[in-house]
Amino acid sequence: MRRPPRRSRRSLLTRRSILAVGVLAFLYPLLRFIGFRIPRKPQRIEIAKQLLPGQFHPTPQFILFARENKVWAVARRCTHLGCTLHYLEKDDVLECPCHQSRFSRDGLVLNGPARRALEVYPVEQRDTSPFYIVTL
Amino acid sequence: MILKTLFLYLKACKWGALSLICLCISLLSGLIVALQYDPATPYYATAAMDLLVPFGMYFRSLHFYSSQFFFLLAIIHLITAFDSTDSYTSAQWGRLVIALPVMLLLLFTGYVLRQDSTGSSAGFIAESILVAIPVVGPALNGALFSISDHGMQRVYVSHIITLDLLWLVLAWEHLRRYRIRFTDHLPTAGMVLLFSVFIAAPLDPDKLGVTYISGPWFFLGLQELLRYLPPLLAGFLFPAIFILALFFTQKRYSFFVSVLILLAVWLFSYLILTVMALSH
Numbered sequence: 001m002r003r004p005p006r007r008s009r010r011s012l013l014t015r016r017s018i019l020a021v022g023v024l025a026f027l028y029p030l031l032r033f034i035g036f037r038i039p040r041k042p043q044r045i046e047i048a049k050q051l052l053p054g055q056f057h058p059t060p061q062f063i064l065f066a067r068e069n070k071v072w073a074v075a076r077r078c079t080h081l082g083c084t085l086h087y088l089e090k091d092d093v094l095e096c097p098c099h100q101s102r103f104s105r106d107g108l109v110l111n112g113p114a115r116r117a118l119e120v121y122p123v124e125q126r127d128t129s130p131f132y133i134v135t136l
Numbered sequence: 137m138i139l140k141t142l143f144l145y146l147k148a149c150k151w152g153a154l155s156l157i158c159l160c161i162s163l164l165s166g167l168i169v170a171l172q173y174d175p176a177t178p179y180y181a182t183a184a185m186d187l188l189v190p191f192g193m194y195f196r197s198l199h200f201y202s203s204q205f206f207f208l209l210a211i212i213h214l215i216t217a218f219d220s221t222d223s224y225t226s227a228q229w230g231r232l233v234i235a236l237p238v239m240l241l242l243l244f245t246g247y248v249l250r251q252d253s254t255g256s257s258a259g260f261i262a263e264s265i266l267v268a269i270p271v272v273g274p275a276l277n278g279a280l281f282s283i284s285d286h287g288m289q290r291v292y293v294s295h296i297i298t299l300d301l302l303w304l305v306l307a308w309e310h311l312r313r314y315r316i317r318f319t320d321h322l323p324t325a326g327m328v329l330l331f332s333v334f335i336a337a338p339l340d341p342d343k344l345g346v347t348y349i350s351g352p353w354f355f356l357g358l359q360e361l362l363r364y365l366p367p368l369l370a371g372f373l374f375p376a377i378f379i380l381a382l383f384f385t386q387k388r389y390s391f392f393v394s395v396l397i398l399l400a401v402w403l404f405s406y407l408i409l410t411v412m413a414l415s416h
Contacts, residue, residue, distance in 0.1 A: 034278040037285050058344065081362060082260025082284075084253065086346050097349040098257050099363045113363060 046130035056087060056105075061136060062121055063087050063094065065105050073121040073134045074107045080114035094118070147216045153316045154324050155209035158202045161328055163300075165199035170296055175288035178251035186339060193336055200246070200337035202328050207243055222387050228309060233382045235306040237375070238299055240354060241280070245295040247352045248281075249288055252340040258351045259283045259291065261362065265371030348416050357409035378402050 051057055051066035058064075062073040063085075074094065076085045083098035093110060094103040102111035107118030124133040172189050174181040185192035214236075221229060248259035263284060266277035280298070282290045304311075318325065340349070351359050361370040381402070384395045 031275050031278075035275060040285075060342070077260070081264040081367065083257035083349075084342070086344060088347070095347060097253075097346050098261065098359065100347070 043136040045134045045136065047132040047134065048129045050129075050131045056089075058087060059134075060084075062134060063105075064123065064132060064134065071123050071125055071132060072106075073123050073132075074103075074105065075119040075121065077119070078114055079109075079116040079118060080112075085118075146212075149216070151209050151213035151216055152314060153321060155206050155213050156311070156314075156316055157318065157321045157324050158206035158209060158328060160318070161202040161325060162199060162206050165195055165202055166296070168195045169199045173249070173292075175249070175292040178249060178288045179256075182250045182252070182339060183341070186336070194332060197335060197337040198329065198332040201332050201335065203243055203246060205328060207239055210239065218385075221385075224386070226383075226386070229386060230383055231306045232310055233379060235303055235310075236382070237379055238303045238306060242295065242299045242303060244352065244355065245280075245291050245299065248283075248291050249295055250339060251288060253342045253346065254340045254349050254351060257349060258355060261351070261359070261371075265362075265367045268367040269372050270368075350413060350416075353410075356413040357406040360409040360413035 045059060045061070047057060047059075047064060049057060051064065051071065053066055053068050056063055056065050058076070060076070062075050064071065064073045076094070077083075078085050078096040078098070078101055080096060080099055080101050083096050085094040085096050085103065087094050087105070092105060094105065094107075095101070096114065099113050100111070101109070101114035103114070103118050104110055107120050109115060109117055121134050121136055124135070125131065126133070169185070172181065172185050172192060182196070185196050187193075221232075224232070244258070244262065248255050248262070251259070259281065260283060263277055263281045266273050266281060269276065278290075280290065280294045350356055358371060358375065361374060364370070365374075378399065381395050381398050384391065385399070386392065389395070
């Protein structure tokens with residue numbers, strides 16, 4: 001026997017509503033789970049090489065610069081879209097190989113499309129090896 | 137006349153079956169490559185595979201090129217079998233259209249997983265694009281990439297499980313219709329297996345002072361557009377227009393011809409952008 005169409009439509013609607021509520025109820029914990037960032041331990045990177053004023057030392061995450069009385073580490077991640085920057089010694093700038101944004105060695109924007117300055121990490125200087133400890 | 141004969145000949149070729157053979161080889165070689173790949177040390181694992189693991193370079197190359205051929209043959213299949221797609225319902229056609237960007241994401245995540253200089257940058261660019269999408273962007277990034285927080289872990293899961301399952305779900309109805317026998321396509325399988333013996337898969341080590349790097353060939357136009365437009369426009373809305381237009385490429389719609397013109401203009405613009413990217 002065929003069910004009257006009105007009833008079947010209502011039952012379909014009820015089932016769809018239950019399904020929608022179920023999906024929504026499941027989505028909340030799922031999105032919270034995926035989106036949670038487990039706090040990262042601070043990363044300490046040791047540099048054994050001692051730099052003379054004017055020298056620099058590239059690592060995958062940052063470039064360490066040494067000048068007369070100052071040593072600092074600038075992030076190599078471009079603030080435009082995240083590509084890894086390269087230090088062009090000849091022009092004394094950091095340049096992004098993806099879209100050619102340029103930054104000074106202090107991390108300031110010289111040319112877009114990037115708009116924000118680079119992150120600068122704290123550097124601990126020591127008299128014995130490792131001579132520098134950079135905290136990310 | 138010659139062109140017409142050539143087109144009819146090309147149309148008669150079983151591009152879908154050839155594409156499926158390449159997919160099988162890609163899946164199997166992917167299983168092999170995954171056994172030596174480590175998402176905790178991605179570049180080291182990839183370089184070691186090429187340099188140290190016996191036949192590692194071969195299997196990586198086989199996985200890379202069979203996946204590329206799968207994609208290219210699937211596109212040719214789409215073009216040559218386009219006339220027959222009118223028999224699909226909107227839902228069936230819609231699922232196949234969504235399968236296309238999923239396929240591209242599969243190729244793209246594989247490219248990122250190498251984490252060489254270009255792969256690593258491409259991954260961060262993809263992450264920036266996803267995060268720029270309002271409302272759902274961060275969740276999508278969390279599910280597929282999240283490279284800044286999790287390195288290659290989630291890209292790896294996406295590449296070997298999530299996207300494959302999603303693609304199979306989307307394409308299952310389509311694949312079920314056309315059974316193929318591997319033994320009928322031995323020359324194609326043999327050519328792919330042999331091709332990878334001679335041509336190695338690319339790997340770009342990090343070099344100091346590099347001033348220009350380019351992403352995978354299908355990403356070049358997007359990379360160029362990202363130079364001029366914000367990530368949401370260039371990385372999401374621009375490709376979304378193409379996918380959205382594809383949904384309506386069925387003759388039942390009165391604006392069918394307009395959609396075809398839009399697609400042609402889009403493809404031509406993308407070609408120009410790709411040429412611009414290559415000329416840097």
